[in-house]
Amino acid sequence: MVQKLPPEKHGGELETIAEQYGIDTDRLLDFSVNVNPLGTPESLADAIKKGFALLNRYPDSSSRRTRRKLAHHLNLSEENIIVGNGATELIYLISRCCSERLHARDAVIIEPTFSDYQRSVSLVGGRVRHHLLLHETCFQLNIDHLIADARDAAILFLCNPNNPTGQLFQKSQILALATTLEKNLIVVDEAFLDFTDESHHNSVCGEVINFPNLVVLCSMTKLFAIPGLRLGYLVAHQNLTERLNQYKEPWTVNIFAQIAGEMLLDETDYLQRTRELVKIEREFLFNQLKQFSWLTPFPSAANFLLVHIGREYLTATMLREKLLKRGILIRNCSNFVGLDERFVRLAVKEHAENLKLISALQDL
Ligand SMILES: Cc1ncc(COP(=O)(O)O)c(C=O)c1O
Structure with missing residues (x-):
């Protein structure tokens, strides 16, 4: 059972979450940190x-x-x-x-x-x-x-x-x-x-x-x-x-x-693939999120999206907990200056992972 989580300062912190809430880190899909979705280059x-x-x-x-x-x-x-x-x-x-x-x-x-x-x-x-x-x-x-x-x-x-x-x-x-x-x-x-x-x-x-x-x-x-x-x-x-x-x-x-x-610095092909993937998947995620009447993503040039939650009684803390129960970690943005419990941030990941996020949101 996932208990009430304190708002975190940064994304990630998988070990802490795993330890505190008894979740296996390997099974968590982490949308809370904005690292390259292609993963570490093999070289x-x-x-x-x-x-x-x-x-x-x-x-x-x-x-x-x-x-x-x-x-x-x-x-x-x-x-x-x-x-x-x-x-x-x-x-x-x-x-x-x-x-x-x-x-x-x-x-x-x-x-x-x-x-x-x-x-x-x-x-x-x-x-x-x-x-x-x-x-x-x-x-x-x-x-x-x-x-x-x-x-x-x-x-x-x-x-x-x-x-x-x-x-x-x-x-x-x-x-x-x-x-x-x-x-x-x-x-x-x-x-x-x-x-x-x-x-x-x-x-x-x-x-x-x-x-x-x-x-x-x-x-x-x-x-x-x-x-x-x-x-x-x-x-x-x-x-x-x-x-x-x-x-x-x-x-x-x-x-x-x-x-x-x-x-x-010589990984030019990796960088090219990164930009292509981020561009396509950011657009995909943005358009999918827009379909939810209660979510508004902000246009982004980066590998993440800020999203406004417009559903009454659903806070960023609650959304994070609900998704965590489904093995997905997102960034609660309530501790950013100028934002509050109506905002979360989602990393742009590979297509299959983005689909899992959308499907989990549909399930709520
Ligand atoms: C805007 C920004 N700058 C710098 C950093 C830190 O980067 P690094 O991991 O290279 O220390 C972060 C990490 O989240 C960040 O969001």
Whole structure:
């Protein structure tokens, strides 16, 4: 019997759920985390084998070889890149490095979004101001309002496409922000951008040379389905990476992750298949969900959908519990700033799995 679940901070946490509620993790279909539905690329087995032979050495603390490969891939210099133990490490690194600024001025966060921006600012004693986008207007951004709100901020955090709304900001909007708010640090989290159709057109990685106030976060964890390995990087102007590096802990990226980072960038076919699958299945899931009179999915550019529950007396907590009884885990979004018990997030998975979700919803 599934008991009442406390709202969780992140998706996943399968072990905790399994332990608390006596569910077998292998039999759970996890729609609560947004990792690549194709699963981990097979070539990764070679990276693990290679890494095994190097376990008796310390990994290069600056992930030099991985940075070199990334620099080539992004057409930037190695000095523009810092590799981290997932993008998460780098979010906390940015706030730590800016703690002095953050004591003088607020951080502005476009909400609803990933909660670790706020946590990273709070941990260094900084204050956060939420720039809230509303579901009633499909989370539309008014750039003038944002500029007015963020003008005196130390840092502006922006997630593109945004978790959990799936909303994509245009490159021109971000560059307008970076130009107008030249004294603010603009942090753009592109953790999910590679899942979108036009990822190259909307990435601002290449702009860090022109904008010394721009930091871009990227996650390989999501894209290559390696949350257990953990790998991410940030891209910024060299002046900024030099400062950030002064605050970085050494050896946070293990040898397996470093080698994987070098190898995975060559997985062009896998990336192509990923984008095709996500595009087709996102549309399928969106259209299927729309058929339910009590569910409204929001348009999304990413590999997940935010869904509004419009049935009286059915909360996100209740829906999550009902689906959990059917072996399906979804993300209750009630703990995102600006959302409540009427919102859940669903990852886009492979067709057979998406069908199981739709069938479980029909069963309710
Ligand atoms: C927007 C966003 N950025 C970063 C992360 C963390 O990524 P990583 O696993 O690379 O630390 C997440 C994880 O959910 C996320 O949603």
